[in-house]
Amino acid sequence: MAADATTYVLFELAGTAYAIPSSDVQRMEMVEEITPVPNAPAYVEGGVITRGKVVPAVNLRMRFGFERAEFTLATRLIVVAQGSRLVGLIVDSAREFVKISAEAIQPPPEALAGTSGRYVRGVASATDRLILILDVAGVVDAAA
Numbered sequence: 001m002a003a004d005a006t007t008y009v010l011f012e013l014a015g016t017a018y019a020i021p022s023s024d025v026q027r028m029e030m031v032e033e034i035t036p037v038p039n040a041p042a043y044v045e046g047g048v049i050t051r052g053k054v055v056p057a058v059n060l061r062m063r064f065g066f067e068r069a070e071f072t073l074a075t076r077l078i079v080v081a082q083g084s085r086l087v088g089l090i091v092d093s094a095r096e097f098v099k100i101s102a103e104a105i106q107p108p109p110e111a112l113a114g115t116s117g118r119y120v121r122g123v124a125s126a127t128d129r130l131i132l133i134l135d136v137a138g139v140v141d142a143a144a
Contacts, residue, residue, distance in 0.1 A: 011076065027050070027076050
């Protein structure tokens with residue numbers, strides 16, 4: 001593995017593996033009480049209180065156009081930071097870390113160039129599976 005490998009948090013969403021640089025992740029928690037917010041976009045489940053701060057909770061399944069799924073014990077809230085903003089990303093499961101070198105990440109295929117291309121920074125093959133590298137800034141800006 002190259003010395004410039006970055007550690008990523010792996011999570012699953014609708015049967016696909018995604019990764020977020022661990023440097024962008026503040027914490028991971030179980031999904032507990034979410035307070036609905038009036039007139040919020042459908043993908044914003046509401047607000048959650050985490051460590052004394054109110055954070056918007058974005059359902060990535062809904063944001064990416066997948067079917068809504070019931071929350072389970074595996075469902076996680078990944079709190080990410082982009083600048084001074086915190087956003088909670090609701091994912092199907094998250095419990096793995098992996099190191100991926102910059103050389104192993106390829107640009108997303110042209111088929112992802114539309115709306116989903118805003119959220120996917122690259123594609124990597126690691127741990128014998130294809131992993132979509134999430135562009136945290138794109139997701140957080142879209143959640144604003």
